[in-house]
Amino acid sequence: MFSLSLFNDILRPFNVTYRCWSVSMLPGSEREDVERGGKIIMPPSALDALTRLNINYPMLFKLSNKKNNRVTHCGVLEFIADEEKVYIPYWMMKNLLLDEGDMVQVESVSLEVATFSKFQPQNSEFLDITNPKAVLENCLRNFACLTTGDVIAIKYNQKIYEMCVLETKPGSAVSIIECDMNVEFAAPVGYQEPEKPKKQVAEEMMVDPADLMPEPAGFIAFKGSGNRLDGKKKKENADDQSNQVVRVAYQRGIPDYDYTIGTIQFLRNIRSVTSEKETEENVFKPFAGSGSVLKTKTKK
Structure with a gap:
């Protein structure tokens, strides 16, 4: 009985x-x-x-x-x-x-079998580990269960890392023996994300290619400004400003900022270096030519 x-x-x-x-x-x-x-x-x-x-x-x-x-x-x-x-x-x-x-x-x-857990490292040094989930999974093999609010200690590479158990599902205390558990990490205590550079600083660092182009030298046709007959100031239009842009011929040693990928330029009109006298003769001088008449006078 x-x-x-x-x-x-x-x-x-x-x-x-x-x-x-x-x-x-x-x-x-x-x-x-x-x-x-x-x-x-x-x-x-x-x-x-x-x-x-x-x-x-x-x-x-x-x-x-x-x-x-x-x-x-x-x-x-x-x-x-x-x-x-x-x-x-x-x-x-x-x-x-x-x-x-x-x-x-x-x-x-x-206890119920765990399906989810969330941990928060107590030190930002935990971010130096290459694969933190694999390290945590290996260390949790020595554990039988987890309790929400506990601060567990794991050892890796002769260092002790403390991890706070923030959340466990399906209950506040779960068994982790032979379970398929999803793991998440919260930001470590005291961790601060690196500040992104301000847009203003980035814009100041940008260089306009037009500023690197050399200033035009010598005579430039139609570069002057016009005047009104009534004495008022002339209004500048967008079309006028675009017409005032002067194309500078390619000079040896200065990069061509207008180059487009996929094109080849054969610069055959580049003259060799000449003496100072030849350069002075070749300089364009407006209204320096000689005049001609259609009918020549006969000598008596």
Whole structure:
């Protein structure tokens, strides 16, 4: 016949209070694998009690600090701790506001599988990592669950990066064992986006190619300005201004800013360098020619 006391043991959840200690206080060699993850070490008596209770696997627990009303969730790694003691990672003790030897309540829970989580790095140095999602995925393999509001610690390239869990779905506490979870990152604490250069500064830095062209030298036809008979100032139209633009002939050593891609120019009219006397003779002089008459006078 099934006893009532055994039936009550099966339905009763695991709920025990232990004294907590950091992993560094665990006897034996240093256990960095425990410090990097989100699992605790419990005494052998806890395993004996859990096997007699109706709990879901994998084993997940809720840790509570009744004095400060702080709660987090974790998994279990081993059952080798001294009786009435549990060893938990230091970052977890900071979240629970616990000191060495304080009392912590350990209660078995069942959590939903995670589908989404959002993290915020606590330092902008996290942006220096080439592939942050891959690094985070690799580090979360040592975790069993996540709790919204916790600040977890991950280690990469001999550096410790703290990550705040901003959001988890479908609940405030989720299991991340064998799950397909989407991960997003918020801007790190204290991060400021680089300022974009102002448009005015960019416009000042632009150079007009017309300013680089040499000033025309020598006589330029039709460059003068006209006058009105009534003495009033002449109004300048857009057409007049366009007519006043003078095309400067190509000079050797000065780039042609009107060049279009896909065209070839053969400059065959470039004269060689001549002496100063020849250049003075070739200078155009207006109204310097000699006149002629149609009928010549006969000498008597």
